Amino acid sequence: MNLYDTLTAKTKELTATDGSIKMYVCGITPYASAHIGHAMRSIIFDVLRRYLEYKGFSVKYVENFTDIDDKMIAGAADMGITVQDLAEKNIVAYLDEMDALNVKRADIYPRATEEIPKIQEIISGLIDKDYAYAVQGDVYYKVRKKEDYGKLGHRTLDTMRVGARIEPGELKNDPLDFALWKAEKPGEPSWDSPWGKGRPGWHIECSAMSLAYLGETLDIHGGGQDLVFPHHENEIAQTEAFNNGKPMAQFWVHNGLLRLGEDKMSKSLGNFITVKEALSKFSTDALRLFFLSSHYRSPLNYTNDNVLAQERALERIRTALAGSSGSGTLLTTATYKKRFDEAMEEDLNTPRALAVIFDLCRDINRARDEGGNIAEAQEVLLTIGSVLGLAFAASDNSQNIEAAPFIDLLINIRRELRGAKQFAVADSIRDNLTELGVSLEDSPEGTKWRKR
RNA sequence: GGCGACGUAGCCAAGUGGUCUAAGGCGGGGGUCUGCAAAACCCCUAUUCGGCGGUUCGAAUCCGCCCGUCGCCUCCA
Numbered sequence: 001m002n003l004y005d006t007l008t009a010k011t012k013e014l015t016a017t018d019g020s021i022k023m024y025v026c027g028i029t030p031y032a033s034a035h036i037g038h039a040m041r042s043i044i045f046d047v048l049r050r051y052l053e054y055k056g057f058s059v060k061y062v063e064n065f066t067d068i069d070d071k072m073i074a075g076a077a078d079m080g081i082t083v084q085d086l087a088e089k090n091i092v093a094y095l096d097e098m099d100a101l102n103v104k105r106a107d108i109y110p111r112a113t114e115e116i117p118k119i120q121e122i123i124s125g126l127i128d129k130d131y132a133y134a135v136q137g138d139v140y141y142k143v144r145k146k147e148d149y150g151k152l153g154h155r156t157l158d159t160m161r162v163g164a165r166i167e168p169g170e171l172k173n174d175p176l177d178f179a180l181w182k183a184e185k186p187g188e189p190s191w192d193s194p195w196g197k198g199r200p201g202w203h204i205e206c207s208a209m210s211l212a213y214l215g216e217t218l219d220i221h222g223g224g225q226d227l228v229f230p231h232h233e234n235e236i237a238q239t240e241a242f243n244n245g246k247p248m249a250q251f252w253v254h255n256g257l258l259r260l261g262e263d264k265m266s267k268s269l270g271n272f273i274t275v276k277e278a279l280s281k282f283s284t285d286a287l288r289l290f291f292l293s294s295h296y297r298s299p300l301n302y303t304n305d306n307v308l309a310q311e312r313a314l315e316r317i318r319t320a321l322a323g324s325s326g327s328g329t330l331l332t333t334a335t336y337k338k339r340f341d342e343a344m345e346e347d348l349n350t351p352r353a354l355a356v357i358f359d360l361c362r363d364i365n366r367a368r369d370e371g372g373n374i375a376e377a378q379e380v381l382l383t384i385g386s387v388l389g390l391a392f393a394a395s396d397n398s399q400n401i402e403a404a405p406f407i408d409l410l411i412n413i414r415r416e417l418r419g420a421k422q423f424a425v426a427d428s429i430r431d432n433l434t435e436l437g438v439s440l441e442d443s444p445e446g447t448k449w450r451k452r
Numbered sequence: 453g454g455c456g457a458c459g460u461a462g463c464c465a466a467g468u469g470g471u472c473u474a475a476g477g478c479g480g481g482g483g484u485c486u487g488c489a490a491a492a493c494c495c496c497u498a499u500u501c502g503g504c505g506g507u508u509c510g511a512a513u514c515c516g517c518c519c520g521u522c523g524c525c526u527c528c529a
Contacts, residue, residue, distance in 0.1 A: 025529090027529080029527090034529090037528090038529050042529085044529095069527090153456090153525080154455070154456075155525070156455095159455065159525085160525060176526085222529095223529060224529030225457095225529085226523080226527095227528075227529065228524070229525070229526075230525090230526045231526090254529095255529075256457090257528095257529075259522080262521075264522080264523070265529095266528055266529090267528065269528090290464095293464070293465065293476090294465060295466080298458080299522065303463095303464090305463080305464090306463080306464060308478085309464070309479080310464095312478065313476095313477050313478070316493090343466090349466075349467095351465055351466050351467095351476075352476080354465095354466095354476065355475050357476090358476055358477065359475085359476075362494090365492090365494085366493090368493090369493070369494080418487080423487060426488095427487095427488070427489075430489075430490085439490065439491085440490070441490050441491050441492090442486075442489080442490075443486095450491095
């Protein structure tokens, strides 16, 4: 397939001579609940992975947790729990939420705190190669030593704002340098190291974990666009310096960011909607459909109405799947599969892929009305849906609410009224229920209701 | 200030030199079904692609300028 690579700023063909793909996706720092921007990233890379698997590749998928950093430490202190407990709590919740979003589990979920030896091995190697230096228990990476620093973000050192920060207490030789290892501060978690007790800096964990679990050159390294600089830039700098210039990844793939209103959704800006909240309002399929309705590299604006529109669109797909097949003309499916593949081949063009799904639905419904054989077409619909992680599960939010027996009772009374042609009273029951948020649908098989 | 992305129907969103009088979804209009509805289905719904110039036989697609929005420039998926 063709995929856009941030490093070369080009769309290139993804190849794998041995049929296997090594994928590393930057996960979350589990200091707080995940928001739907994280969900969008997970779903996009889940779809990329599912598509590659559908095309016959064997994918090894690694997603990390950065479970030690300033925010983890501050968050744990606020809550009066250990950093480890904070991480555990949020990781468990995150994995549950990703399950609920039908995101396939990664093969490995490494955590920074469990990779300290590998982290230290890389830092030592960088010091040996003179790409890093230790100062009073801190270790910093020499940014200016790496000629091509800035290549991922397509910027050069002199175009960078001179405001590179020096935190109080930092002992950098150059403001651009960044910490690989931070000396212990009182009360903070720390590990023994050749440079004294301390903890890893931000970017080094990903270098360590990708090297440890996937090796020197990844096929795909993914994450949100906000990670391009500095996180991935620094990862490249470290990893390639450590590996004597071997490329860290064949493809750098970055998804566009989710917006809420006019701004990017972000934990630090405080404008976000949690995954939990979104899942309480919308079905998994509708959320996935929403995230996939625009191209993954474009920004997407989250609004209730936009997700709701997908909820409605889903009904049409479910109807196409529910129709019973006749024995008439066979609805052939080769063109749909072909069009779906073509869309996905082109830098994961999910909006076009979805258009194929809706075209297929329309044609299934048409064929169904004409008594055609739609069984195979429905199978194809399910198959390509599953590549997008869409299960098309029936939405039955009508079962377990407390009022259910009373609603059923009213429906029964109304059925008798209708039988007696007392339509005015029957309609008034229906209208009143509608006002209360319960809509009734009469059909030859009886009356169904659902919560609105 | 620097770098980059984007601006397509009421809304969301594909398309990036001819097949575009522009895919698909939501909404809207009409119809089928229904006691009436709802749901569902079917049909219709941009001669036009932020503005102005230019290149070209031909531009939504390439170039320039302008207007507007967003992202990044060491917290971020």
